[in-house]
Amino acid sequence: AEKLTVQIQAHPPAPTLYHQLLLSCKVSGDPGPQEFLWDKEGSHKPLQRGPSSVLHFHSFNESHLGTYTCTVTGSRGTAVATYNLWIDDLVQKVFVFPQETKTSHVLVRAQPGQPLQNLTLCLRSYTDLTRPHSLFSYATKAQANEVLLFKPKPSAYQFHIGGKSVTFTIPPGRAESEHVCASWESATGIVRFWLDGRAWPRKGLQKGYRVGAEAAIVLGQEQDSFGGGFDAQQSFVGEISSVYMWDLELSGSGVKAAMEDTPYETPIFGWRNFPYQAVGEVYLKP
Numbered sequence: 001a002e003k004l005t006v007q008i009q010a011h012p013p014a015p016t017l018y019h020q021l022l023l024s025c026k027v028s029g030d031p032g033p034q035e036f037l038w039d040k041e042g043s044h045k046p047l048q049r050g051p052s053s054v055l056h057f058h059s060f061n062e063s064h065l066g067t068y069t070c071t072v073t074g075s076r077g078t079a080v081a082t083y084n085l086w087i088d089d090l091v092q093k094v095f096v097f098p099q100e101t102k103t104s105h106v107l108v109r110a111q112p113g114q115p116l117q118n119l120t121l122c123l124r125s126y127t128d129l130t131r132p133h134s135l136f137s138y139a140t141k142a143q144a145n146e147v148l149l150f151k152p153k154p155s156a157y158q159f160h161i162g163g164k165s166v167t168f169t170i171p172p173g174r175a176e177s178e179h180v181c182a183s184w185e186s187a188t189g190i191v192r193f194w195l196d197g198r199a200w201p202r203k204g205l206q207k208g209y210r211v212g213a214e215a216a217i218v219l220g221q222e223q224d225s226f227g228g229g230f231d232a233q234q235s236f237v238g239e240i241s242s243v244y245m246w247d248l249e250l251s252g253s254g255v256k257a258a259m260e261d262t263p264y265e266t267p268i269f270g271w272r273n274f275p276y277q278a279v280g281e282v283y284l285k286p
């Protein structure tokens with residue numbers, strides 16, 4: 001007979017704070033019925049026992065971090081699986097993109113749960129590139145430039161929503177890292193832009209638009225199609241850090257808090273819980 005084996009899977013694979021999370025105990029080699037026992041390391045009581053293979057966190061938070069075990073008992077015996085539920089805290093770290101490529105990038109493994117009517121994006125970058133380059137590329141299947149933060153030249157930032165863009169001109173020749181935030185509100189179309197915590201005059205675009213929730217989110221390359229279509233001539237070379245995205249409009253004080261990596265609004269994803277996958281030549285460094 002086939003051996004009873006068991007494995008724990010998380011849905012979504014990268015948990016987001018204050019969102020739903022499921023841990024699921026996947027059994028093979030036993031047609032059932034089975035009993036599942038869920039335990040957490042350090043907890044003296046079992047969390048759950050019964051026929052359900054799923055452990056449900058309605059709103060995942062820091063108190064849920066830890067090591068979980070699922071013990072399954074069926075007609076073919078007993079098997080155990082363990083799972084480490086963690087948050088990747090990147091504070092004091094940066095992604096280094098050491099050279100121009102058309103492949104290297106960071107994939108952000110999180111998405112908003114629903115279409116966005118308000119959003120704010122913040123990040124810090126450090127580069128001496130003078131050619132156009134992409135910092136943050138959020139594509140949906142319908143629109144490759146659904147949300148895009150792009151630098152066409154050292155003295156400008158372009159912020160795109162749903163394929164349309166506004167440009168903010170900044171003083172050139174700074175030779176420093178730059179912290180930027182950009183926000184957008186569907187009800188008015190108003191875009192706000194902050195450089196190093198200072199607000200630029202407001203502009204607007206895409207009033208009434210909804211930003212799609214099913215997204216491929218990429219740092220360091222510009223997507224011309226969902227999850228791909230990169231161009232080395234628009235790739236990023238240098239350092240990116242403190243990346244945050246919220247489903248709301250941040251205030252000026254919220255922007256300053258994000259600059260310090262101590263945001264008080266819960267982001268969709270942020271530097272203290274950054275679910276990512278580095279693809280190709282990208283390094284996470286202190």
Ligand SMILES: *[C@@H]1O[C@H](CO)[C@@H](O)[C@H](O)[C@H]1NC(C)=O
Nearest residue numbers: 057058059060061062063064
């Ligand atoms: C975390 O979630 C638990 C419920 O699972 C709740 O009792 C607790 O208050 C929450 N903690 C925080 C810090 O939100």
Ligand SMILES: *[C@@H]1O[C@H](CO)[C@@H](O)[C@H](O)[C@H]1NC(C)=O
Nearest residue numbers: 117118185186187247248249
């Ligand atoms: C978006 O922001 C507007 C104005 O700040 C607010 O009235 C609205 O409820 C927000 N929408 C969502 C879905 O959060």
